[in-house]
Structure formats: C-alpha cells, structure tokens
Amino acid sequence: MTAEMTGMDENRLQCIATASFGTEGLVAGELKRLGMKDARAENGGARFSCTAEEAYLANLRLRCADRVLIILAEEECRTFEALFRLVSGIPWERLLTTDGQYNVSGKCVRSQLMSIRDCQSITKKAIIERMRSRIGRVAFPETGVAFPIEVSLRQDIARITLDTSGTALNRRGYRTWNGEAPLRETLAASLVELSPWRPGIRLYDPCCGTGTLLIEAALRAAHRAPGLNREFACDAYPTFRLVDRQGIRDRLREDIDDSRIGDIAGSDIDPEALKLALRHVRQAGLNGRISLSQERLQDLQLDGEPGVFLCNPPYGERLGDKKECEALYADMGGLLRRHPGWKLCAITSDPMFERFFGRRATRKRRLYNGRLECEFLVYE
Numbered sequence: 520m521t522a523e524m525t526g527m528d529e530n531r532l533q534c535i536a537t538a539s540f541g542t543e544g545l546v547a548g549e550l551k552r553l554g555m556k557d558a559r560a561e562n563g564g565a566r567f568s569c570t571a572e573e574a575y576l577a578n579l580r581l582r583c584a585d586r587v588l589i590i591l592a593e594e595e596c597r598t599f600e601a602l603f604r605l606v607s608g609i610p611w612e613r614l615l616t617t618d619g620q621y622n623v624s625g626k627c628v629r630s631q632l633m634s635i636r637d638c639q640s641i642t643k644k645a646i647i648e649r650m651r652s653r654i655g656r657v658a659f660p661e662t663g664v665a666f667p668i669e670v671s672l673r674q675d676i677a678r679i680t681l682d683t684s685g686t687a688l689n690r691r692g693y694r695t696w697n698g699e700a701p702l703r704e705t706l707a708a709s710l711v712e713l714s715p716w717r718p719g720i721r722l723y724d725p726c727c728g729t730g731t732l733l734i735e736a737a738l739r740a741a742h743r744a745p746g747l748n749r750e751f752a753c754d755a756y757p758t759f760r761l762v763d764r765q766g767i768r769d770r771l772r773e774d775i776d777d778s779r780i781g782d783i784a785g786s787d788i789d790p791e792a793l794k795l796a797l798r799h800v801r802q803a804g805l806n807g808r809i810s811l812s813q814e815r816l817q818d819l820q821l822d823g824e825p826g827v828f829l830c831n832p833p834y835g836e837r838l839g840d841k842k843e844c845e846a847l848y849a850d851m852g853g854l855l856r857r858h859p860g861w862k863l864c865a866i867t868s869d870p871m872f873e874r875f876f877g878r879r880a881t882r883k884r885r886l887y888n889g890r891l892e893c894e895f896l897v898y899e
C-alpha cells in the first residue's frame with residue numbers, strides 16, 4: 520500500500536482502531552455494527568475504511584478500542600532511503616498546519632531498520648521537506664496544534680499513521696481519581712461485551728472498586744456514546760474541518776435513553792473505593808442509576824430475579840496478599856452457589872483461580888490487563 524493509495528484516497532480514509540490483545544475481534548464487531556466498511560480484526564486492532572465523518576463517529580462511539588489512527592502509508596522499507604521516500608509520498612500539506620507540532624513517535628520490531636530514533640528523525644525530515652516543496656520556504660514554529668504521528672516498523676513493513684484520538688479513548692472523562700487497581704475503561708467495556716449480560720438483565724459487581732464495570736455497562740445500556748464528554752486530537756485537524764462535529768454530537772445525545780439502564784448495582788468492602796465510585800457515577804452523568812453499597816462479598820445475599828455477577832477481584836499481584844485472594848476466590852464460588860440461576864464472570868491473572876473457586880469455568884478468554892496476562896472466566 521503506497522501513500523497515495525491509503526490514508527488520503529479521495530474522500531476515504533484507511534483507519535485502524537487499536538485494541539489490546541484479545542479484544543481486536545470485539546472492536547471489529549463494534550465497527551461492523553457502526554456500519555464501517557471492510558472492518559476486520561488484525562493483531563493490535565481492527566482496520567476499516569471510512570469518511571472523515573465516520574472516523575469522528577468511531578472516536579465517539581467505540582467502547583473497546585484504544586485509539587483511531589489514519590493509516591497514511593504502508594510498505595516494505597529496509598533502508599532509510601526507502602522510508603524517506605515513503606514518508607515524502609504522503610500529502611502532508613493537506614493533513615497538517617504549518618504551525619503544528621509534528622510529534623513523531625516510533626516503534627521497530629524484528630526489522631532491518633532497528634534504530635527508533637533514526638526512523639523518527641528521518642520521518643520528521645521527510646515531512647518538513649514535503650511541506651517545504653509544496654508550500655514554499657515557510658517557518659515551522661511548532662507552536663500550534665499537536666499532530667501525533669507514528670512510524671512503526673514490524674518485520675520490515677513500515678506503517679505511517681496519524682492519531683485522530685489524541686488522549687487514549689479509555690479516558691472518557693468520568694474518572695478523575697484512580698482507586699488502587701482500577702480497570703481501564705476500554706477493558707471494562709470489553710468484559711461487559713464478553714459477558715452474558717445484556718441490557719435488561721440484572722448486573723451486579725460484588726468487588727466494584729471505583730465502579731468502572733458498572734458504569735461501562737450502564738453507558739452501553741443507555742446508548743450513551745462513551746466519547747461524548749471529551750474532545751479528540753482531530754477536532755483541530757484540517758481533514759476534519761468540514762465535518763459537522765457538533766451535529767454528530769447532538770444526534771448522539773438525542774439517542775440517549777437512560778430508562779434502558781435497568782438493575783445495575785455493586786458493592787465493595789472498601790468505603791474509600793465506594794466514595795470514588797459514587798463520584799465517577801456522578802461524573803458519568805449516571806447519578807441515581809447505579810446502586811452502590813458497602814458490603815463484604817462473603818455476606819452478600821441478593822433476592823429476586825437472577826442476573827450476572829461481573830467482577831475484577833484482587834489478583835494478589837498488586838493488591839492484598841496471595842492467601843487472602845485465594846480465600847476470596849473460594850468465597851466467590853460460595854457466592855455463586857448461594858445464588859441459583861445467576862451467572863458469574865471474573866477477570867484474573869491467577870492461574871489457580873478455578874481450583875480455589877471450586878469449579879471449572881464454562882468458557883475462558885485470554886486478555887491483558889495492562890501488562891498482566893489474564894483470563895476472563897465465565898461460569899454459566
């Protein structure tokens with residue numbers, strides 16, 4: 520794929536919504552549901568083709584993806600000359616402003632071009648030379664809008680991207696304080712998606728901490744686009760100038776229906792975590808829609824309709840000690856036995872979880888919580 524064929528192909532953009540290991544298929548599914556063309560999962564995310572308007576919509580609506588990048592060029596490069604040529608072929612003069620900050624980051628994995636710093640400086644030099652050749656000998660003060668550009672080499676394939684999201688998409692804007700071991704919002708949304716819970720079914724998190732799983736489920740049930748309370752890097756890009764960004768946001772606001780949230784509740788042993796959860800619920804605009812209480816999982820007894828327990832218990836790696844965690848996993852087994860008809864899902868990095876829980880999971884999925892390899896276990 521050469522520069523002229525990719526990111527700036529007439530009115531269509533080639534994009535990748537990046538995602539953490541194990542969630543790429545979920546992101547491809549989200550893109551398909553949003554009606555994005557040619558959406559398909561690959562390592563590290565899901566590709567799709569779209570208009571600038573659709574790329575903006577993807578930033579606002581994707582729940583499980585980390586960022587939306589425009590792929591500007593992609594080609595085999597084994598020499599710096601080849602990389603320079605590839606970058607020079609991109610129509611930067613249409614993408615960037617002359618006063619912008621061209622922030623080039625880099626990545627090199629199993630490639631002949633191994634020096635990340637050299638790849639970054641070659642890329643930047645090629646950008647400036649292309650701009651000068653098209654616009655003239657202007658100064659580049661680098662005081663304006665930030666353009667996060669990445670040059671990534673993987674097995675000698677160079678890919679040049681422009682990040683449309685800026686701050687990663689997990690930063691929805693509702694979490695201003697992190698508890699001790701919070702779950703990233705995008706991972707929480709992925710777990711909600713992987714669980715058997717769907718809007719209308721009862722949901723309970725017995726170790727809710729700062730409330731991320733419950734908030735992500737409520738946002739989904741209410742059709743609240745997760746990016747509505749934040750801005751994106753592309754708000755200031757020339758490519759997005761003609762996009763009716765306010766109109767798109769207004770339409771998404773009209774879609775919100777909080778009456779669909781249903782019975783979503785949680786508890787935690789720690790009153791400080793619950794204070795943060797309450798604050799986050801409020802900041803997510805969900806005040807009064809999620810019930811929270813201070814309770815030990817061991818004492819929990821819920822009456823009424825069965826539903827789904829979804830939780831992120833301590834793993835004994837970052838919080839608490841191993842023995843206590845193992846006892847808690849056994850108590851989780853007890854919780855499920857005390858609640859016939861309920862299902863339970865948990866994410867854990869402890870390979871012995873099932874043994875302590877007392878039962879093998881019905882299904883499992885390997886995922887990463889940050890750098891920690893984990894399993895998402897579903898008991899149905």
Ligand SMILES: C[S@@+](CC[C@H](N)C(=O)[O-])C[C@H]1O[C@@H](n2cnc3c(N)ncnc32)[C@H](O)[C@@H]1O
Nearest residue numbers: 701702726728729731787788789815816831833
């Ligand atoms: C990994 S954190 C959960 C983080 C949460 N998903 C979030 O996004 O903030 C685990 C939580 O389990 C809670 N916890 C530990 N033992 C518990 C128990 N016996 N009963 C209820 N909650 C417990 C801790 O207080 C902590 O908030």
